[in-house]
Amino acid sequence: MFPKLPLLHVWFKSAYFQRLKALTPEENTRSQHGLFFQDGQRRVDYVLTYSVKKSSGSHSTRQSVHLLTENVVARSFRHGPQSGGEKLRAKQTQRTKDSSSEDQKAFRREEFEGKLRDMGLELEKDEDGKIPGVYFVKIHAPWNVLCREAEFMKLKMPTKKVYEVKQSNSIVEKISTLISKILEPLHPHVEEHQPKNIKHLSHTFSREKQHLICMNICIYAFLAGITSLLGSGVYTAAYPLHDVSIQICVIKMIFYLFRKYFGEKIGLYFAWLGLYTQMLIPASLVGVIVFLYGCATVDDNIPSMEICHPRNNITMCPLCDRVCSYWKLSTACGTARASHLFDNPATVFFSIFMALWAAMFMEHWKRRQMRLNYEWDLTGFEDEEDHPRAEYEFKVMQKSLRKRQKSQDKVNTVYAVHENLSSLKLLNFFYCFIIYLFQIEKLTFQDRLPAYMTNIVMMLLMIGVTFAIVFGVILYRISTKAALHMSSSLITRNHVQLTVKTTAAIINLVVILILDEVYGAVARWLTVLEAPKTDKSFEERLIFKTFILKFVNAFSPIIYIAFFRGRLVGRPGSYLYVFDSYRMEECAHGGCLMELCIQLSITMLGKQLIQNNLFEIGIPKLKKLIRYIRSKQGAFQEEERQKKLTRYETDHFLEPFGGLTPEYMEMIIQFGFVTLFVASFPLAPLFALLNNIIEIRLDAKKFVTELRRPVAARAKDIGIWYNILRGVAKVAVIINAFVISFTSDFIPRMVYQYMYSPDGSMHGFVNHTLSYFNVSHFQDGKEPMDPSHFGYPVVICRYKDYREPPWSNTPYELSKEFWAVLAVRLAFVIVFQNVVMLMNDIVDWLIPDIPKDISLQIHKEKILLVELFMKEEQGKSYIIDSSTSADGKENCSKHNNNSKVAPPRSRRHTNSTKSF
């Protein structure tokens, strides 16, 4: 139902077939080997691995007794101590020796596995693996356990009631549906041949959710168990297995595949990426048209014609002190023409278009999400994973221990008469337990204040570092330019601009790439320091911080060029100097838009090519290689082992799945490039589109071949990313308004045409924007060394600004034109911002959040239920289906035959009888 992008479809297919082709039939069976227990019947749903260093194991008995007591206490605190982060672990390792630590681990493994067995899971250990030192625990969840858990997790259970999904418009379709319905029982594998417009009143939970459910059981078995066990090294890895057979089966519906294979969370990411890429197609189309319009009209552009015309040979003031001389405006012809490509009226239209595009994208995503929620039966699903994180619990524990210490003193005075210390201890323990149980103890604002302060300070520091680096690059540019200008070599001087710009842009890019990695680490450290309560909160805070830092990092050089460069220059005779010696840099004639455009394209392309694709694919491959080489140190032949490796062993060499954050982050930053400065770079959507087409492919490949299969996680939405997208889209409106009105020459041109032009045309615009300067007013030592460069002494030179001429009463003051243009610029910003915001609101209002067909279907489902209920209520049980008396287990059977009419009764009945 999903991919309306046939191109992507084809790519995916090819990617998969490629992968499948690589496996000969024999290999295929081999990789299937290891998918089942030794009996060949029970499927491996989940794998835990651990490594054991062989040791003497002398103190084992005493140690295990000690551990037992420790464990009891610990368990009552939900394993606070064991899972309490590195500090405690460090202490533990200090206290106990290596061997005893191994024993302890073995004990905890045994305990955990016992719990799993209690939960009804079946385990098989693989102690004679081919990888030395690595042991596997294969877990199988029997069907009845899955059923129970599925119900518990509120995965919707199937009813046999089938109803139509699509609002069919013709009788023909209806009839065909009817026929297919009638023929249905003839198909053996109903699920695969099921017509698209038939939907069970509620879906059965799919095979793929097994991993999720299995994971869930593990978690419940030991509460926040697995994570902390992995953290403390009791187990080294936990993952479900890749399954080639399913990969083959579901290739036909690529998107379906993703959801089924990886779970809803990753499915949503691909759905989002798909929609984004789809939406980029019209945007890049319009962008290309706008660019082509610029190309086509470049010869009709009067200002650039005037600049290029040799008759208008205006003498300009020097671009640097002393070494530079006066120059003719006609030499700026090239840049003037080039800047027209990005600075023409179509750009204004395009940035309004892109603002609306962003709003449309948000709305469409809301709808798509709603549709997917419906199709994936997530409408009733709520996030429930609020288990406090281990770090948080550890901190709370520390706090309550401190409190206990205080209260102990009090208790001591009260119970001073008693000598029975053990009862006192018991009391203490009881008190602590009560505190924990009622969660009276929690981290207050006061407790968190130091972490918050560190956060704020570090964030500001990091942002400061970014700004400092931007300023450093500016200084580099200014000083290098000055140095190169002074060079005696003519060739060097001629290539000044090119050399400086290129090196500066590359420096910028490299700095951005390095800082991106640093900031990622800093953000994580800061979030750990903050100790958020739940995993969800941790993730959100981490994402937020990372986003802020990376965003500032990526965009601050661009913002400098767009809004500050060329504006803080001063004027001839009173230039602005940095460190008293370097003049601030100016833009080339024709506005800074051109330079903004260059910087944007370099940053965007560089980031995408190097960071996203090279890093993303290269690093997992590298890590896989390293892991492989490391394990190769074992004795026997590599070739030999390769052949004998089972599926779970192969998967063990893959990089663990690290979450979707980097994928989303990359796309959001790209979204920023596409929307924020689109007024200056209409080709950005095209570049983004090209990147994404490769990106989806690489991501898909990475997820199936380079990473361990992730646990299928459920999610209803893309979470905080949606808010960040909204934020970016909002900021984009304001930034685009400012780019158009301040960076581009659009407003000055309009003002000239309608307020000052004698004949209403653009003729004379260039002259109007240039102010006069009397060269005798140069500061001492700043005048050009070669004043008669053109063969005649220059008396008046021109510079780009709106200032009074030397002969006015107030020479070099800002002129009336300056204020008029400024007023119009600001008015444009207000109008643009409010019009676009209003249009966004209208788009928001016009496009309903829930697609009409989905809301109709939901309504229909309800009505069906109501009708069935009404019928049943009146005691007219004319329902001929015999399954009403069947008990829930049948309902849970893998093969669901789509018999025609069955009331939801069986479902609800199942619900109650199964759960109790």
Add this chain to the structure above:
Amino acid sequence: MFPKLPLLHVWFKSAYFQRLKALTPEENTRSQHGLFFQDGQRRVDYVLTYSVKKSSGSHSTRQSVHLLTENVVARSFRHGPQSGGEKLRAKQTQRTKDSSSEDQKAFRREEFEGKLRDMGLELEKDEDGKIPGVYFVKIHAPWNVLCREAEFMKLKMPTKKVYEVKQSNSIVEKISTLISKILEPLHPHVEEHQPKNIKHLSHTFSREKQHLICMNICIYAFLAGITSLLGSGVYTAAYPLHDVSIQICVIKMIFYLFRKYFGEKIGLYFAWLGLYTQMLIPASLVGVIVFLYGCATVDDNIPSMEICHPRNNITMCPLCDRVCSYWKLSTACGTARASHLFDNPATVFFSIFMALWAAMFMEHWKRRQMRLNYEWDLTGFEDEEDHPRAEYEFKVMQKSLRKRQKSQDKVNTVYAVHENLSSLKLLNFFYCFIIYLFQIEKLTFQDRLPAYMTNIVMMLLMIGVTFAIVFGVILYRISTKAALHMSSSLITRNHVQLTVKTTAAIINLVVILILDEVYGAVARWLTVLEAPKTDKSFEERLIFKTFILKFVNAFSPIIYIAFFRGRLVGRPGSYLYVFDSYRMEECAHGGCLMELCIQLSITMLGKQLIQNNLFEIGIPKLKKLIRYIRSKQGAFQEEERQKKLTRYETDHFLEPFGGLTPEYMEMIIQFGFVTLFVASFPLAPLFALLNNIIEIRLDAKKFVTELRRPVAARAKDIGIWYNILRGVAKVAVIINAFVISFTSDFIPRMVYQYMYSPDGSMHGFVNHTLSYFNVSHFQDGKEPMDPSHFGYPVVICRYKDYREPPWSNTPYELSKEFWAVLAVRLAFVIVFQNVVMLMNDIVDWLIPDIPKDISLQIHKEKILLVELFMKEEQGKSYIIDSSTSADGKENCSKHNNNSKVAPPRSRRHTNSTKSF
């Protein structure tokens, strides 16, 4: 748990006790009379009334047969024809005579009542009522029916599991709770004595929901039944009864009362109004402080000091042509001083404060709503009332009939060989039925296009009318002023300003009041024309249209004064004329802010006093009187009857409840006054607060004494009103930005102080804002008749504008100062808007939508369920409660004894066994 406003509490109490005092004990019993069936046991849950005109009843037999067939057809179309609006009804009345219409009504009543009995309701007819021609059908819903329906409506059912609600902070509280828990079984009426911090895992549905459930059954019995039956006059009224005993019982908790007594929808309105009023307290406090700051600093204000100082005796240009002469600026001293009250730096602070206040209000309301949803157990509730409206169904029917007509022609050609017409008819009918059943037929955009076009045209027309009236009032003001200026009487001329302003403001107010009524009717008509599908959609569209019209009506004169008045004046020597003869009006010196303030206060106070309070209370009283007088035409003594009247008869004389729209609308318009122009009128929140304190009281009184008891409707939120509030708050930011920067003198003062003032003080500001005019440049015939008014000939006069002096190169052109001030004004708008929007977003982000304690409690509920589930799952049934074997009916019994521990099992079990 609600009212944190002790004052309101007291008022309510007094209002109620007043009402109760009026009833002597004997009276009290009398009004209780009629609350039960004749047996005195079964309570009257709902009353239907109908009127019968005695007639011959001759054709009854034939007629009823005819009706029977008609009814069968009609029923298959869900009573489209009968309920199909006025057109069809008109046709029906044309076709059948009065008497047969009575028969038909009687038949439909019988049918409907039969249906009700089928649904399990118990009916009692009261044919010998004391009101001639009015008959009552009393409906009682037995407990088992209520139970069934409650479950069907997903009203949460009770569990016996009790848990703590409040996060208690001390052990003491815990212990006291424990004690009260232990003592609980001793209290006979648990529900009333229940401690506040105990909550059932799910609430029982309350007594008051009986009406809702009863209403629901009625609706299901005949689908969109009751509404259409009421519409076609089969019944004349349908209402539940007021219940004095409950009123007495629950006075202690006023808010609880409202929800219990009127249902969640009205409860939400009062909760909203309560929060709004609460929030107005700080706003009006700050407003008063700002106003007092203005009063305190009026003597330190340099510009007004300069104006008032006799030394600065500036000669101003005349305010009107010919008849007016030059005037001295010092005569404007009074207005200059007065305008400082509303135009000082504190105003800027106040409007930022109010923008944030509005954001806080929205956020708080979201939280309050969430809390109420939780406390009222609405978290799982979804709106389900999507029954298509009768008008919509009628239109769809018409459309399908037209289609049938077309297809009939086709069918005729196909079946031409057959002569069997009846089978053809059957086929036709079947086709129509199929179409209806599958809802293939619906109103497409094309069908609705005429209605949409009418809507747009009419809306634009109405808005045009408003603008025309505003313009008319302007003309009135200009022309009257001119006429009065020409008057020979000195007294008349001296009172020109006062007379004109007062009359104009009154005219404006009267026009607003009249148009408000007209627009309400127009909006309703337009919405009926649009034929929205559902009642909800109808209500939303109606509200939206009414809001737009009333908003434009209320605010267009104010917007004119704020942004246009005094701006379109032209300049001396080249004034702007309306109809070539009337000069556009200027503001008094000191800005238009003063006039804006006057207009605002008159409109706001006038609207509130006259429209809201007088109309709202007066009209129901009047209607009640009329209805009473009309029924008084019966023969016997009024006194006699009064005594014998039962509750349901008394209620019959009350005005039916007309929905909450007018109440909300009034408050939203007030919210507009409070937020939109708050920069010019800091006392608005105070006036609003005073009004609301009276308003809540009057509303409450009206709802209990002047209106029939409304059916308790459920609602999760305040619906479209929230969106409208958000919209108003958004617009308020922009309007306040413009008021501060354009209407007030704040920006010119700042610009003068920091850009032009020689000493950085405000001295010379007045002179700076005044331009020079050479009186010889007056147009012919426009110069003052009395140029030597002051005893000397005036050569140069001054006027308020930033223009070049007569002696510059470009005389009377806009000066550089004008553009500079304009640029700063616009910059201020941008900064203000974005800063406030950012702050709003931060407020939005900082305040979580779900209060922490509520989310904790929801989480706790979940955990409790999970734990119980886990325990049960492990087969350790140590639950000692014997109620597990009890069946659901016991659970539904009125007295729920809060025995300690019981698993949710009983609830879920109940759920399944009861419903099937």
